[in-house]
Amino acid sequence: MSASPPTGDELVRVLATLANPHRLRIVAALAQERAYVSGLARQLGISRALLQVHLRKLAAAGLVTANLELSEDGKAMNYYEVEPFVLTLTPQAITAAVETLTVPDSTEQPGATR
16 A cells, blocks of 8 residues: 555555454464465464455455565465555545545446436
8 A cells, every 4th residue: 555545445445355354364464474375374274265365355455465486395385475554544534535435326336216
């Protein structure tokens, strides 16, 4: 995430991404040290498949990055690390973000009357 205040869409994406206990635990673990998928899955006590789903969502929100590295035995391993970010939520920050929020056309929303 950039150092500038997030746009409304960015704020929604980041908050939605972080609104999951597994993803919060992943960010907390990666804030301590970078890790590869299998080791991180063992550390957190979740399956690698579930971890991969959450890592993809965190990466899409710009909260983590991956680097492919070769181990000593020649295996390719994806190491993940948290991207530094600061998110300050105040009524003023939310008001500013709302100014840039993309609101879908009401005719596209479920239940909308035409």
